[in-house]
Amino acid sequence: MKDIKEYTRKELGEWFKKRKIKPFRAIQIFKWLYIHQANSFDEMTDISKDMRLMLKQNFFIPRLKLENLETSIDGTEKLLFKLRDNKYIESVIIPGKNRHTLCISSQVGCAQKCKFCLTAKTGLQRNLTCSEIISQISEARQIFIKKNKDKDKDKKKTISNIVFMGMGEPLANYANVIKSIAIITDGDYGMKISPRRVTVSTSGFVPQIKKLGVNTNVNLAISLNATEDKTRSMLMPINKKYPIKNLLQVCSEFNIKPRNKITFEYILIKNINDTNKDAEKLVKMLSPIKAKVNLIPFNEHEKSNFKQSSSSRISQFFKILLDKNITAIIRKSKGADISAACGQLKGKFEIKQ
Ligand code: SAH
Numbered sequence: 001m002k003d004i005k006e007y008t009r010k011e012l013g014e015w016f017k018k019r020k021i022k023p024f025r026a027i028q029i030f031k032w033l034y035i036h037q038a039n040s041f042d043e044m045t046d047i048s049k050d051m052r053l054m055l056k057q058n059f060f061i062p063r064l065k066l067e068n069l070e071t072s073i074d075g076t077e078k079l080l081f082k083l084r085d086n087k088y089i090e091s092v093i094i095p096g097k098n099r100h101t102l103c104i105s106s107q108v109g110c111a112q113k114c115k116f117c118l119t120a121k122t123g124l125q126r127n128l129t130c131s132e133i134i135s136q137i138s139e140a141r142q143i144f145i146k147k148n149k150d151k152d153k154d155k156k157k158t159i160s161n162i163v164f165m166g167m168g169e170p171l172a173n174y175a176n177v178i179k180s181i182a183i184i185t186d187g188d189y190g191m192k193i194s195p196r197r198v199t200v201s202t203s204g205f206v207p208q209i210k211k212l213g214v215n216t217n218v219n220l221a222i223s224l225n226a227t228e229d230k231t232r233s234m235l236m237p238i239n240k241k242y243p244i245k246n247l248l249q250v251c252s253e254f255n256i257k258p259r260n261k262i263t264f265e266y267i268l269i270k271n272i273n274d275t276n277k278d279a280e281k282l283v284k285m286l287s288p289i290k291a292k293v294n295l296i297p298f299n300e301h302e303k304s305n306f307k308q309s310s311s312s313r314i315s316q317f318f319k320i321l322l323d324k325n326i327t328a329i330i331r332k333s334k335g336a337d338i339s340a341a342c343g344q345l346k347g348k349f350e351i352k353q
Helices: 009-018 024-034 049-058 131-147 172-185 208-214 229-235 246-251 276-286 313-323
Strands: 065-069 079-081 090-095 099-103 106-108 124-127 159-164 198-201 219-223 262-268 290-297 328-330
Touching: 009 024, 065 131, 090 131, 099 131, 106 172, 124 172, 131 159, 131 172, 159 172, 159 219, 159 276, 172 198, 198 208, 198 262, 208 219, 208 246, 219 246, 262 276, 262 313, 276 290, 276 313, 290 313, 313 328
Parallel strands: 099 159, 159 198, 198 219, 219 262, 262 290, 290 328
Antiparallel strands: 065 079, 079 090, 090 099, 106 124
């Protein structure tokens, strides 16, 4: 038995072709799976009974088990899913005014050991499969629709933006992430999410960034977090392998669409990376690149001694960027009260006392 969500539309078409079945069946099935969110082959009423039986004998349609759902006071929702091997991952729905974003995980845990991040503390358990990556979207869409069915038309809009900013390093699970992007952005029959609305965030896997630009049209976000190699290597060990210079080089060559920019995320940590000199250096570093900066005030948590920069320091840093015409925002993390904010996902089910 095979997991049907491991197949792109093209691969499923080839599977049918090999068995002398018309490959357009793949289109029908994709519509059922990703537009109508079908959870069984029996729901696929425009497919004959015999064909449905054949499909059932060869494939299964997997589900992720929603183990817990927490809602923040700001509307952010954290979904805890249990996988088939009893491991846990988290996804976060971030509702917006016009569009709603889903932050998805790409690995169970993470191997990158970034000093500031809670997910790092569990280490890497395993990569997620393509099916597990896209199922987070299917499940979240179903939850979203159910919850908003009484709302007016605008508020009911489905999840339209995807960010690979949950647990894990997406570019360390390159093949499965790329396959999932093919299904997510399958414009006609898949999840119908434009690549312009998909962002892959990376700690800086230089060779894979290059490949991502060649193989997809999605947006790129870089977790930069420092302007000196010494500081960045202390915060993010990946920097020892791919130092800032190499990272910026690959970014400057990255295939960006007109009017688009690479996002650089920069956590502001008190006395570590938040001086005026850092801000000035950041301006210089990014000047050859079509860049925008997301400043993220560090989210404090129990596994780190780092402190958030003061609000006056954050404003000062921000002002230096703006004065030098760098597009920047201060991204107030959402969902901090339910540990759904950046760097707070750990995929653990905790019983509240
Ligand atoms: N591994 C990928 C995807 C994870 S994205 C990456 O590094 O980009 C998670 C984002 O949250 C990163 O931009 C990271 O810098 C940020 N982050 C992690 N821990 C944080 C914390 N404690 N406070 C604020 N942001 C944090």
